[in-house]
Amino acid sequence: MIHVFIVEDHAIVREGISNLLGLSTDIKVIGAVASAEEALSEVPAAKPHVLLLDMKLPNMNGVELIRRLRSTNDLPPTLILTTFEDDDLLLDGLRAGAKGYQLKDVTLEQLLVAIREIAAGGTHINPAVTERVLQGIGKTSASSYLSAPPLTERETHVLRLIASGYSNREIAVALAISEGTIKNHVSSILAKLGVRDRTRAVLRGLESGLF
Secondary structure, eight states: OEEEEEEOSOHHHHHHHHHHHTTOSSEEEEEEESSHHHHHHHHHHHOOSEEEEESOOSSSOHHHHHHHHHHTTOOOOEEEEEOTTOHHHHHHHHHHTOOEEEETTOOHHHHHHHHHHHHTTOOBOOHHHHHHHHHHHHTSOGGGSOOOOOOOHHHHHHHHHHHTTOOHHHHHHHHTSOHHHHHHHHHHHHHHHTOSSHHHHHHHHHHHTOO
8 A cells, every 4th residue: 555645735636636546446645734844743753655745835845845854864755746837846846856746737547657656666757847847948048057968869869758758668669679778778877867766867867958
């Protein structure tokens, strides 16, 4: 059973998510609060497998909550629930330690998939959100980008497919090579970018102007 804790300040959204997740046979909501302060008090003891986090919270936003929980080693694998207006907070949340992001208007099945991926130790990337962030970063001066790391052309292609939400198996099919080879490419990408997972690889690629 996957234990989920929800931090969302809008009561109707919080209760709606809780009720929908209750329809699943393998996911249980063990806590739901309206503020970061409540989350700081309850999350460490609850020890959820996944934290569903809204970024725009009263008094203390989701980014600061992630940082505070991480500073005490109490940060669970975190899935950011975002809107298209939260690009800056989204990027800051990923930098702080979140494992992925999903739009608030996704279907129940998409949300369940994201929760299961995060709970299993993976990451979750919503390609629609990535595209929006890309558009925003594209308006920024190129001089503000970090130096692009030395990825090969194939590795850059693989990273772009990751940013589009493709799994290793789907990338292997798209490029007509083995899944094992894709795993090797992903490992090389993570090592070169100096990151520990796919979400941070995409974030690093965004910041470096690789896309």
